[in-house]
Amino acid sequence: MPDRLESRLSNRRAVLSALILVALCAPRAAGTELPAKQDSANAAVSFELDVQPILAAHGCNAGACHGKQRGQNGFQLSLLGFDSDFDHDAIARQARGRRLSITAPESSLLIQKATAELPHGGGRKIEVDSDAYHTLVSWIRQGAPRRLADEPVLESVELKQTDFALPPSGTAGLSTVAYYSDGTTRDVTKMTSYLSNDAAIVQVDSEGRLKAGPVPGETAVMARYMNHIRVANVSIPRTEALPDGFYDDRPRANFIDDLVYDKLSQLQIRVSEPASDAVFLRRVYTDVIGRLPSAAEAEQFLDRQDSNKRGQLVDQLLEQPEYVDHWANQWADLLRPNPYRVGIKAVLNYDNWIRQQFRENVSHDEFARRLITAKGSTWHNGAVTLFRDRRSPDEVATLVSQLFLGVRLDCAKCHHHPFEKWSQHDFYSFAAFFGKVGRKGTGLSPPISGGEEIVYVSTKGDVRHPVTEEVLEPAPLFGTVDLAADDDPREALVDWMVSPENDYFAQVQVNRIWAQLMGRGFVDPVDDLRSTNPPSNPALLDALGKHFQQSGYDQKQLIKTIVLSNVYSASSTPNESNAGDRLNHSRHYRHRLRAEVLAEAVANATETTESFSALAPESRSNQVWTHRIGSVFLDTFGRPDPNKDPPCERIEDSSVTQTLHLMNSRELDGRIRNDSGRAARLAASKLSAAEIVTELYLAIFSRRPTAEEQRYCESLITAAGEQRRGAIEDLMWAMMNAPEFIIQN
Incomplete structure (x- = not known):
């Protein structure tokens, strides 16, 4: 009898457990809010739809906390929650599951750290008795499941309003709605992260409240909810209106x-x-x-x-022939590698190739095609130096996407892009277009890589997803390509890039x-x-x-x-x-002249030339084929650091160093005082003081002097008498140190 009773009780316990499990795992409508706190334990909690948004909203998986590459204090989450499986495993299974206590959820390390009941480097993230607190506790009490039965999928996120026109110091509120695969919606405004591109124009708080600044302007505000991003544009027009029809009569060229x-x-x-x-x-x-x-x-x-x-x-x-060097020099910043890494001859050929495209006025789509599909010898086709410098598909992909699509994919190499829609799958599928690039010949041997290398299209070459190890087929970032098995995948990539749909x-x-x-x-x-x-x-x-x-x-x-x-x-x-x-x-x-342009301005104003090593005599500064060729002037005025990899960005701001260089440079002073320079020629000529002043203003400022400038400068030269060369030199020095010479108005 006791055995039969025990058996019946055991069966009843099993049935009861099954009923409780079914009740707990029943799907909750995604468009509904959590029940009241006292009943929250009865609502099934989704890790992906309920728990991860809490971690993201409170910054737990941000780059400054547990979302950084190696995590924080032994606990790592995927950046901004892009990998749900990884995050669930990190919370529920790693460290022998010590972060959760199913039988006593409130005592879980995850809860006590977040509420600062235990010392936490990030401080208190969640308040005890808050909705977020009860959601986490309920999820743990339910056994911390990875998924619920028939769990919907988050499909999109939308802002109810995307354009705002606010008065100075005005306010408004963003409203964010999530849409799920089962047709339900949820207001996620308070769980969304917000960021203003210019907080001086418009500030935004953690709940999406906008606060305009005191001055007119415009900026964008980003709203991010679980790797779904939307943007609101906010403008603050001037309160003083223009006269009616002000722009109706303005001249219009195009x-x-x-x-x-x-x-x-x-x-x-x-x-x-x-x-x-x-x-x-x-x-x-x-x-x-x-x-x-x-x-x-x-x-x-x-x-x-x-x-x-x-x-x-x-x-x-x-x-004009100067057009070629001026614009080729700008692309050289974006493409030209370090000759100590890839070889002097390879870089010289690369530079010559870039300039030849501009001599031929090659269209931009053809320029891209010749470069991206380049093959052959680095000693005969300079364009293949791209593939000598960037030696893996992922390296080529980041350069090509940034330069020719304006898409910076670097972040997606390791995780879902935090400010865009690109995933790791997108990145490595794009990189797969370069998987069959083969090389033979002498590889790299810095600091002297002098040998020849041949770039060709191989019959094999796979690109794998770094997490799943899946072999990925070449795929564009959007749309489709016509990819034949025996073709160079790079040709299909360029066809997609230059199509009118892109x-x-x-x-x-x-x-x-x-x-x-x-x-x-x-x-x-x-x-x-x-x-x-x-x-x-x-x-x-x-x-x-x-x-x-x-x-x-x-x-x-x-x-x-x-x-x-x-x-x-x-x-x-x-x-x-x-x-x-x-x-x-x-x-x-207004902006400061580019370093090479300013160097040419000095040469033109003084009627002298600068000598560069490894270049023909009288070569211009924008004909320099590598930033390794020394020039204190070009370095001072923002030429890229020769140790940086392309694409190189220049420092456009003016600096005290630049001002001091113009004032104190012995080289500049020597060029002004050069016996074959402009000052010497003008002083020895039969030109009057007035004519000399006019020529100086036309040569240095590209304008004639004002009446006051004419009188003053004439008086300096006239007063110098037979020593007028010194006065002309001093006048030139002063003019070339003026903002009008350095800055483009």
């Missing part, structure tokens, strides 16, 4: 003016007045061919009365050129196009991208379109409405 004026009208910002001919002349010379106009060229342009003289000047400049290819190059000509890109940095870094004028970026495509990716045509717009010709002098504008090109943004 669609650039239309779209810039439309944006300025929305923000109630008045564009600056047009720049003078002299300012335009200096601006377009330094932008298009990287040098100042000579005194004769400046005088000829300023004296012309032709209404189309600016257009004719641009056509003339685009055909806006990234055209837009990143448009943005790069716009930044060079206008002082700032629509997107900054110029090769970081992503939803969380939106363009300042998306309509214009899109229009210019389409224009670039339709022109056959002709860079000269793009440059001409930009520099002949009235926006490009605007003065850099601000007015009361646009003094704070740094995004919308209501005025020309």
Whole structure:
């Protein structure tokens, strides 16, 4: 009898346990909120839908805490929760499961650390008796399951409102909604992470409340919930409205003016007045061919009365040989590796190849194709040096995606991109396009890698996912490619990149050129196009991208379109409405001349040449084929560090070192005082003091002096008498130390 009773009791306990398990694991509608705290233990808790969002919302899996590469104090989570399986294993199984106590959930290490009941380097993250606390406790009490039965999947996240126009110091609230595969929704506003791109314009708190600053402006605010990202655009227009129809009568040269004026009208910002001919002349010379106009060229342009003289000047400049070196030099920053790593001959050939593309005016799509699909000898085809420098598919993928798509995939190499949609699977599938790149010959042997190497397309070469070890087929970041088994996968990649359906290819190059000509890109940095870094004028970026495509990716045509717009010709002098504008090109943004351009300006002003090692005599600074060639001047004014890998970014800011260099450089002083230089020639000539002053202003500032400048400078030269060479040299030194010489207005 006791045995039969024990058997019946055992069966009843089994049935009861099964009923409890079914009740606990019943799926809860994703669109509902958690029950009240006293009943929360009865609601089934999902690790992926309930627990991980708590960890993300409280920063537990952030890069500064347990989400960093090696974790924190022996506890590692995937960055921002991109790998749910890894996180569940880390919490529930690693360290012999010591982080959880199923029988006493409140005593779990996970709970006591988060509530600071035990010492925690991150401090208190969760308050006892909060909703988050009860959710975690309930999940642990339920056995810390990885998944629930019939658990829905988070499919998307949306902001109820994405565009805000706030008055100065105004407020508003973001509202974030998650959408699930079973058709339910959930308000996740308070569990979402927010970040303002410019907190001085708009601040955002942890609950999505926006607070505008006191000055007009605009910025973007990112909302991230479980690797789903959305962006809200917030603008603070000026409270003082423009006169009715202000932009109706403004001159418009092309669609650039239309779209810039439309944006300025929305923000109630008045564009600056047009720049003078002299300012335009200096601006377009330094932008298009990287040098100042000579005194004769400046005088000829300023004296012309032709209404189309600016257009004719641009056509003339685009055909000058200096155009090639100026623009090739900029791409060399993005591509050219260290000769001590890949070999001097390989780098020299690479540099020559880049310059040859600009000599032939190769279209940008063909430039990309020749480079990305390059094969052959590093001694005969300079483009293959790319694959001598970047030796693994993942290294090539990061460079190609950044330069030709404006997509920085580096983060996705190790984990889901924290600010974008790209995953590890996306990254290594993209890298697989370069899996069959083979090499034979002499490999690298730094610091002297002098041998020849042949790059070819191999019949084998796999790229595997680093976590799953799955062999990945080449796949673009979006869309599809036509990939034949016997073809070079790189050809299919380029076909996809340059197709009209891929806006990234055209837009990143448009943005790069716009930044060079206008002082700032629509997107900054110029090769970081992503939803969380939106363009300042998306309509214009899109229009210019389409224009670039339709022109056959002709860079000269793009440059001409930009520099002949009235926006490009605007003065850099601000007015009361646009003094704070740094995004919308209501005025020309002043910036220091590029190092090589400034070096050429010194050479032109002084009528001297600089000598570079490993270059022919009288070579120009923008013909230098490696940053390893020494130049204190170029280094001082922002030439990239020769030890950095491409793509290299320049330091555009001015510095005290640059000012001191111009004031104290013995080399600069020697060039001013050179017996074959301009000062010596002018002093020995029969030119009057007035004529000398005019030539100096035309040569150094590309303009004629004002009446006051003319009188003062004439008096200096006249007073010096027979010693006027010294006065001319001193005057040149003063002019070349003036901001007008260093800064493009």
